Amino acid sequence: MEQKKTDPGQEEELIPLPTHINVTDGTLIPQKGEQGALSAWNISFFGALAVLGILVIFFPDPYRKILSFVPDGLMVTFGVTVSAIFFALIIGLFAGLGRISQITIVNRIATVYVEVIRGIPLLVQLFYIYYALGNWVKLSGPAAAILAMSICYGAYMAEIFRAGIQSIPKGQMEAALALGLSRSQAMRKVILPQTIKVILPPIGNEFIALLKDSSLVSILAVADLLRRGREYASTSFRYFESYTVIALIYLVMTLFFSRLVAMMEERLRHRGTLH
Amino acid sequence: MEPFISIRGARKTYGKVEALRGVDLEVHKGEVVLIIGPSGSGKSTLLRSVNRLERLDSGTIYIDGDCVTDDKADIRQIREEVGMVFQSFNLFPHLSVLENITLAPTTVKKVAAIEAEEIALRLLKKVGLSDKAQAYPDQLSGGQQQRVAIARALAMNPKVMLFDEPTSALDPEMIKEVLDVMTALAREGMTMLVVSHEMGFARAAANRVIFMDQGQIIESAPPDEFFTNPKEDRTKRFLEHIL
Numbered sequence: 001m002e003q004k005k006t007d008p009g010q011e012e013e014l015i016p017l018p019t020h021i022n023v024t025d026g027t028l029i030p031q032k033g034e035q036g037a038l039s040a041w042n043i044s045f046f047g048a049l050a051v052l053g054i055l056v057i058f059f060p061d062p063y064r065k066i067l068s069f070v071p072d073g074l075m076v077t078f079g080v081t082v083s084a085i086f087f088a089l090i091i092g093l094f095a096g097l098g099r100i101s102q103i104t105i106v107n108r109i110a111t112v113y114v115e116v117i118r119g120i121p122l123l124v125q126l127f128y129i130y131y132a133l134g135n136w137v138k139l140s141g142p143a144a145a146i147l148a149m150s151i152c153y154g155a156y157m158a159e160i161f162r163a164g165i166q167s168i169p170k171g172q173m174e175a176a177l178a179l180g181l182s183r184s185q186a187m188r189k190v191i192l193p194q195t196i197k198v199i200l201p202p203i204g205n206e207f208i209a210l211l212k213d214s215s216l217v218s219i220l221a222v223a224d225l226l227r228r229g230r231e232y233a234s235t236s237f238r239y240f241e242s243y244t245v246i247a248l249i250y251l252v253m254t255l256f257f258s259r260l261v262a263m264m265e266e267r268l269r270h271r272g273t274l275h
Numbered sequence: 276m277e278p279f280i281s282i283r284g285a286r287k288t289y290g291k292v293e294a295l296r297g298v299d300l301e302v303h304k305g306e307v308v309l310i311i312g313p314s315g316s317g318k319s320t321l322l323r324s325v326n327r328l329e330r331l332d333s334g335t336i337y338i339d340g341d342c343v344t345d346d347k348a349d350i351r352q353i354r355e356e357v358g359m360v361f362q363s364f365n366l367f368p369h370l371s372v373l374e375n376i377t378l379a380p381t382t383v384k385k386v387a388a389i390e391a392e393e394i395a396l397r398l399l400k401k402v403g404l405s406d407k408a409q410a411y412p413d414q415l416s417g418g419q420q421q422r423v424a425i426a427r428a429l430a431m432n433p434k435v436m437l438f439d440e441p442t443s444a445l446d447p448e449m450i451k452e453v454l455d456v457m458t459a460l461a462r463e464g465m466t467m468l469v470v471s472h473e474m475g476f477a478r479a480a481a482n483r484v485i486f487m488d489q490g491q492i493i494e495s496a497p498p499d500e501f502f503t504n505p506k507e508d509r510t511k512r513f514l515e516h517i518l
Contacts, residue, residue, distance in 0.1 A: 174328055175365035175424075179379035179431060180355035189382060193369045 045255040066245045073228030087150035092157020099162040117155035145217035164199035204261030279304040285334035294320040296490035307467040312487035326357045358428030362440040364420040366412040373408040398426035418449025438469040486510045
């Protein structure tokens with residue numbers, strides 16, 4: 001019993017639920033008040049850039065070679081991420097609308113989709129679409145990667161859209177309906193434009209999470225950033241150096257985008273709305 | 276004369292709470308009816324069932340011959356002709372004042388944008404906010420927002436206006452500006468159903484005051500008679516509280 005009381009996991013249960021819950025694995029969003037020159041973000045971001053710079057300048061072999069080997073992988077990573085986020089947004093919008101639909105069958109389909117997809121690891125989904133379904137439909141590596149990540153992240157996006165739509169006061173829909181608008185007109189002209197402002201920051205976070213998760217596609221023979229690093233490492237046996245560069249590039253990208261999201265959030269908080 | 280709004284046997288329950296327990300009410304064209312009563316008396320539920328924001332469990336509501344409570348009724352068509360003003364204004368925060376007012380006419384009635392803007396500007400002048408056309412709702416005071424909300428409802432050229440506690444969320448000094456607009460509207464002959472405790476408005480503009488309690492209409496009388504000589508005990512007790 002004595003042991004249990006001091007168990008940190010046990011203690012956490014006593015802490016009241018936080019008002020803001022980050023659904024994805026958290027990205028480093030700088031909090032207001034720690035934004036000095038020595039903020040965690042500044043140390044991480046400029047530190048990573050500095051380390052990368054020093055390595056390339058003072059140890060051109062192999063670091064400059066590695067750095068010049070990976071750019072096409074970077075383009076693939078970006079391509080896969082941007083395409084997947086685009087399709088995930090479309091899937092998420094419709095699945096999110098389905099989640100709040102009053103039509104039982106639509107609601108059920110959307111909810112089952114979200115539950116099923118969120119219950120299966122992305123890596124398993126990638127294998128499933130590329131290898132398991134590959135028995136019938138042969139997709140190229142990048143196509144399978146984009147498809148799997150769109151479907152997976154579509155489920156998370158659906159929850160963001162659902163929460164965003166439900167965060168708009170009920171009176172907005174009532175006012176629109178009272179004016180004679182149909183439900184879909186009200187959704188398009190009144191609810192969704194307001195929702196977009198609310199969900200921009202969480203969508204930004206999903207984008208960052210997806211950027212990181214896109215490294216999983218390297219196992220489908222997609223020549224993304226990680227794959228290119230692995231290729232360099234396996235031919236040169238410079239494992240430490242290769243993966244150091246890869247890690248630093250991911251870190252710089254992720255921190256850069258997380259700062260963008262944080263600025264967006266700050267701006268939304270200040271103005272309430274973006275007119 | 277055929278009543279303009281006719282409510283018969285309106286019943287509505289939420290779980291175990293009976294919000295409406297058989298309400299009958301007739302409102303004639305051009306009449307201004309004020310509904311008062313303690314909170315939970317069903318007055319807002321009654322008002323909101325007139326344009327079917329709430330669905331009745333049983334009973335019928337007709338507006339100008341159209342059955343609101345019929346599931347097959349074209350409710351959007353009916354709502355076009357029934358303006359509604361809410362306690363919390365419910366202006367669309369992402370749209371300017373002008374866009375708030377032109378949204379429904381251009382979307383629902385397919386009025387040309389220029390024409391809709393002309394109507395909107397005329398209505399803004401009417402509610403005394405000509406200079407606020409380009410402002411956004413969060414730049415306006417509560418009283419100004421509510422006047423925009425009235426203009427927004429009027430832009431659809433409704434035959435009847437519903438007001439759900441239009442001044443309850445306002446600071447005292449802003450109540451008058453909203454009531455003035457409502458009084459002017461009443462003088463023009465608009466049919467109005469108003470849930471409010473504004474006695475001044477009742478005396479100035481209402482033809483009839485209705486007292487509701489526990490889901491029923493307890494008393495209905497012209498304002499002077501209602502306030503000076505209420506017949507029912509429950510009405511007397513309520514009036515003692517608010518006067």
